[in-house]
Amino acid sequence: MLSTSMTDMFGIDYPIMQSGFRYISRAPFVAAVANAGALGTLSAHTQPTGEALREEIHETRRLTERPFAVNLTLLPANIASYPYDDYVAVIISEGIGIVETSGAKPAAYIERLKKAGVKVIHKCTSVRHALSAEKYGADAVCVTGFESAGHPGEDDVPSLVLVPRVVDEVKIPVIASGGFADGRGLASALALGAVGVNMGTRFLVTQESPIHADAKAGLAAASERDTTLIARSLGDSVRVLKTPATEEVLELERAGADKTALFPLIAADVWHQALTSGRLADAPVPSGIALGLIHDVPTCKDLVQRMMAQTVATIDRLGNLKI
Numbered sequence: 001m002l003s004t005s006m007t008d009m010f011g012i013d014y015p016i017m018q019s020g021f022r023y024i025s026r027a028p029f030v031a032a033v034a035n036a037g038a039l040g041t042l043s044a045h046t047q048p049t050g051e052a053l054r055e056e057i058h059e060t061r062r063l064t065e066r067p068f069a070v071n072l073t074l075l076p077a078n079i080a081s082y083p084y085d086d087y088v089a090v091i092i093s094e095g096i097g098i099v100e101t102s103g104a105k106p107a108a109y110i111e112r113l114k115k116a117g118v119k120v121i122h123k124c125t126s127v128r129h130a131l132s133a134e135k136y137g138a139d140a141v142c143v144t145g146f147e148s149a150g151h152p153g154e155d156d157v158p159s160l161v162l163v164p165r166v167v168d169e170v171k172i173p174v175i176a177s178g179g180f181a182d183g184r185g186l187a188s189a190l191a192l193g194a195v196g197v198n199m200g201t202r203f204l205v206t207q208e209s210p211i212h213a214d215a216k217a218g219l220a221a222a223s224e225r226d227t228t229l230i231a232r233s234l235g236d237s238v239r240v241l242k243t244p245a246t247e248e249v250l251e252l253e254r255a256g257a258d259k260t261a262l263f264p265l266i267a268a269d270v271w272h273q274a275l276t277s278g279r280l281a282d283a284p285v286p287s288g289i290a291l292g293l294i295h296d297v298p299t300c301k302d303l304v305q306r307m308m309a310q311t312v313a314t315i316d317r318l319g320n321l322k323i
């Protein structure tokens with residue numbers, strides 16, 4: 001155990017979260033994270049309907065008795081195409097205690113969730129968005145820096161600066177996200193004033209992550225120099241692995257391609273196909289700079305255990321410094 005306000009608030013053993021990934025965050029994987037003592041998160045918009053989300057929640061509960069969260073990714077492009085009202089109704093009726101919102105202001109849903117006693121973590125990429133989430137009533141913010149896989153925002157502020165900036169500005173607990181993959185990172189996040197870490201890329205490369213073994217091997221072999229940002233020309237940057245398909249997207253962006261031309265090459269279905277086929281070269285696959293710290297494919301349990309051992313060893317080492 002390592003107790004922080006994150007572990008107390010969510011009833012977990014360790015201050016480590018796997019936040020929602022579209023298509024990947026399904027029952028067996030989320031249950032493996034939860035059974036490891038960390039906070040697993042199901043992805044709502046992986047499910048086509050509220051009832052499908054209910055089934056996924058039941059399946060997760062069959063596999064774990066531990067708490068887990070549900071992610072609502074509120075990207076403007078998603079809002080019109082997914083049944084968010086139904087997701088929220090199912091979350092509440094199923095007694096889910098923790099929701100992670102991301103992608104846009106949680107204002108439209110937060111009041112309903114809070115009235116039902118759900119704890120809301122809002123994931124965001126800047127001080128101003130963290131302040132706004134606090135104002136809307138979020139219980140915690142997960143701040144994700146420039147290193148992050150997926151959407152790191154447009155401000156390009158790395159976690160080393162963003163996390164303490166947000167800690168200084170908000171009163172609610174701050175979970176550090178973007179670039180965290182081991183116990184040194186968790187110890188650093190705690191030193192910066194965060195209450196724990198969120199990890200995406202690290203959890204993507206685990207035994208239980210539902211992607212092809214070749215994709216896991218390819219990601220484990222990649223380095224911190226192997227990611228880049230696409231879709232910056234659309235004002236909605238996405239950090240992805242550098243692949244031939246990524247180069248093609250960047251080339252089109254340089255030539256002034258618009259959303260309609262780019263979308264078929266960067267859509268979630270395209271990267272998900274690359275991850276499940278193991279052919280990483282086929283798509284710009286969301287991945288973070290933390291790839292430089294990822295060299296193997298542990299079980300979620302082994303990952304969490306060794307991360308905690310390294311966190312404790314790091315804190316001890318710092319405690320032994322002669323001052």
Ligand SMILES: Cc1cc2nc3c(=O)[nH]c(=O)nc-3n(C[C@H](O)[C@H](O)[C@H](O)COP(=O)(O)O)c2cc1C
Nearest residue numbers: 019021022073102148149150178179199200201288
């Ligand atoms: C393959 C993949 C898919 C993702 N999909 C989502 C998503 O649907 N919604 C979301 O809020 N974040 C998504 N993310 C971002 C992660 O939840 C997490 O915030 C991010 O990976 C943290 O940074 P890190 O990768 O440096 O640990 C995704 C990340 C990856 C690697």
